[in-house]
Amino acid sequence: MDPLSEYIRGITRDNPIFGLVLGLCPALAVTTSVENAIGMSAGTAFVLVCANIFISSLRKQIPAAVRLPIFIIVIATFVSIVDMIMEAYFPPMYAALGVFIPLIVVNCVIIGRAEAFANKNNVFYSFIDALGISTGFLLVLMLIGGIREILGTGQIVTFGYTLLSLPVNPSVTTMILPPGAFLTIGVLMAIVNYQRAKKRAKGG
Amino acid sequence: MVEKALFAIFMEGVFIKNFLIIQFLGLCSFVGVTKDFKSAAGMSGAVIFVMTMAATASYMIYTYILVPRSMEFLNLISFIVVIAALVQLVEFVVRKNIPSLYRSLGIFLPLITTNCAVLGVVLLNVLSEYNFIQSVVFGVAAGIGYTIVMLMMASIRERSTFVHVPSSIRGLPQAFFVATMLSLAFVNYFWVIPI
Numbered sequence: 037m038d039p040l041s042e043y044i045r046g047i048t049r050d051n052p053i054f055g056l057v058l059g060l061c062p063a064l065a066v067t068t069s070v071e072n073a074i075g076m077s078a079g080t081a082f083v084l085v086c087a088n089i090f091i092s093s094l095r096k097q098i099p100a101a102v103r104l105p106i107f108i109i110v111i112a113t114f115v116s117i118v119d120m121i122m123e124a125y126f127p128p129m130y131a132a133l134g135v136f137i138p139l140i141v142v143n144c145v146i147i148g149r150a151e152a153f154a155n156k157n158n159v160f161y162s163f164i165d166a167l168g169i170s171t172g173f174l175l176v177l178m179l180i181g182g183i184r185e186i187l188g189t190g191q192i193v194t195f196g197y198t199l200l201s202l203p204v205n206p207s208v209t210t211m212i213l214p215p216g217a218f219l220t221i222g223v224l225m226a227i228v229n230y231q232r233a234k235k236r237a238k239g240g
Numbered sequence: 241m242v243e244k245a246l247f248a249i250f251m252e253g254v255f256i257k258n259f260l261i262i263q264f265l266g267l268c269s270f271v272g273v274t275k276d277f278k279s280a281a282g283m284s285g286a287v288i289f290v291m292t293m294a295a296t297a298s299y300m301i302y303t304y305i306l307v308p309r310s311m312e313f314l315n316l317i318s319f320i321v322v323i324a325a326l327v328q329l330v331e332f333v334v335r336k337n338i339p340s341l342y343r344s345l346g347i348f349l350p351l352i353t354t355n356c357a358v359l360g361v362v363l364l365n366v367l368s369e370y371n372f373i374q375s376v377v378f379g380v381a382a383g384i385g386y387t388i389v390m391l392m393m394a395s396i397r398e399r400s401t402f403v404h405v406p407s408s409i410r411g412l413p414q415a416f417f418v419a420t421m422l423s424l425a426f427v428n429y430f431w432v433i434p435i
Contacts, residue, residue, distance in 0.1 A: 057412065060271070061356045065264035105324065108353075112317045120313070135363050138316050142354040144268060214262050215423040222416030229408035 039164050046168020052145045053176040053221075054228045059145035063177055064217040066136050071194045073181030074174070075129045079122065079137055081170035083114045084146050085163065090114075092154040092162035107150045108141070115141040145169065183220050188212035246377050249370070253381025255429040259357045260389045261422050266357030270393065271415050273348050280394035281387075282341040283348060286334065288383030290326050290352055291361050295379025297322050298362040299372055319362045320353070327353045357386060392422060 046052075052059050059080075066076045090110055091098070098106050119137050122130045130137065140146070149169055154162040185192050189212065190205035192198070210216050259265045266287075273279045298319050306312055331349055335342045342349065352358060361382045365375040396418050405414060 057271075058268075060267040061264050064267065105321075108320055108324065109317060112320055116313060116316050119316070135360060135367060138363050139265075139356050139359060141316055141320060142356045142359050144351075144354055147354060210424070210427075213427050214264065215420045215427060217264065218261075218416050218420040218423055222413045222420060225416065226406075226409045226413040229411075229413065233408055 037161060039161070042161060042164045043168040043171075046165060046170075047172040047175065050169065051172040051176065052169055053173070054225065055172075056145070056148065058148050059143045059173065060221075061139070062136050062143060063173075063180060064214075064221060066133055067177055067181040067184055067217060067220075068188070068212045069185045069194075070178055070181045070192055070199070072129075072132050073177035074194070075122075075126070075133055076136065077170065077174035077177050079118045079133075080140055080143060080145070080173060081166075082118055083111060083140050083143075084149065084170050085166040086114045087111050087146055087150055088154040088162040088166035089159055091150045092157060092159045095155050098155075103155065104147075104151070107147055111146055111150070112141045145173065180217070180220050180224070184211045184216050188216065244374065246374065249374055249377050250381040253378050254385040254388065255426065258385045258389060258426050258429075259360060259382050260386055260393075261419060261426050263360065265360040266355045266386065268351065269348050269355060269357075270390065270419070271412060273345065274390060274394040274397050274415070276344075277391070277394045277398055279341070279344045280390045282334075282338070283345060284383075284387035284390045286330050286345075286349065286352060287355065287357065287386055288380070290323065290330060290358055291383040291386075292376065292379045293326050294319075294323050294358050294362055295365055295375045297326070299365065299370075299375045302366060303372075315366065319359060323358050323362070324353045357382065389422065389426075393418065396422075 049055055053063050062076050062080070066072045087107075087110055091107060115138060118140065122133075122137055149165060153165045157165070182192060186200060186202065187208050188210075190207055191201040208216075211220070253259075257263055260267070260270050269283055269287075273283045301318055301322065302312075302315060306315060306318065327350065330352070331342075334345070334349065361379050365378055368378075370378060393415075397415060400414070400418070409417075
């Protein structure tokens with residue numbers, strides 16, 4: 037296995053949202069803006085990296101029969117850490133993400149990677165895998181957040197800087213309400229499916 | 241905190257803060273088991289049960305064990321253990337009594353443990369500082385709201401199986417477009433029911 041291709045795999049083929057279709061709840065719920073998307077991805081990335089390292093280094097000690105409860109306890113511990121750090125140092129972000137920070141514990145991506153990858157591979161590759169999956173998650177969340185923010189408010193403001201501003205304000209407020217999230221991910225998934233089908237047709 | 245009427249909490253749980261399509265909690269099962277009506281109904285029954293029990297049990301644990309010992313930081317870990325135990329219980333009962341349902345639910349039954357909706361109810365109860373009755377009412381309401389949307393979604397998807405759509409839209413994207421329409425309807429309850 038080559039580390040770079042392992043890393044890229046997390047962004048493309050095993051992309052958590054479009055490839056594995058895991059972790060949809062945070063991807064839809066907190067993507068009202070790019071800023072929230074970054075905050076959420078950072079929290080998830082921390083938990084994913086720590087949990088993957090921890091579980092892969094203990095993979096020979098964890099009995100197979102009780103591995104899932106152990107994974108959940110490990111993940112819950114790291115999520116509690118993120119929860120406290122965010123509450124102490126980034127209160128506005130914590131308020132915006134609300135209940136979704138503690139809910140990282142039930143994000144299927146993390147337990148999915150623990151079960152499918154960290155439990156079978158060594159620490160280094162588990163670390164690379166976690167980085168790749170986190171990057172994939174961040175990119176998709178930023179894409180969804182960006183689409184919703186630009187259509188919903190006419191501009192993208194991240195940490196006080198205006199990144200992009202449309203000359204006319206479309207202000208389709210529905211886009212930052214829940215229906216916009218479903219619509220955005222539906223369209224994006226259709227595009228991904230279409231591209232994959234085209235690639236398959238070309239390859240075969 | 242402001243004392244909220246029980247009816248207000250109930251309506252909030254069912255419609256205004258509907259777990260599936262307003263708060264996006266529990267989406268895995270929403271797109272996973274809504275392909276046919278029967279599994280959706282079975283799943284909803286299991287979720288109502290687990291949600292109600294989890295709301296009750298976690299309130300007890302939080303108020304009588306964690307708070308007096310100022311161990312609130314352990315809430316996440318203890319809640320998830322409670323939920324896991326409850327799901328195990330449901331799994332035993334379903335496997336013993338309704339084996340056909342057990343087969344059609346498949347992986348999604350044990351996955352209720354990691355269903356964000358259940359943990360969401362418990363965490364929202366703690367965040368909104370509900371008392372015992374309010375917590376239980378919110379748990380039941382969230383379960384009913386989940387059921388309503390699951391059944392609507394399953395019926396629509398069952399009937400739209402034979403609709404001719406482009407192949408890249410078939411499956412998940414189609415489900416998300418249906419969800420968009422449902423969500424558009426539910427967003428407006430916010431204006432219809434003044435609380």
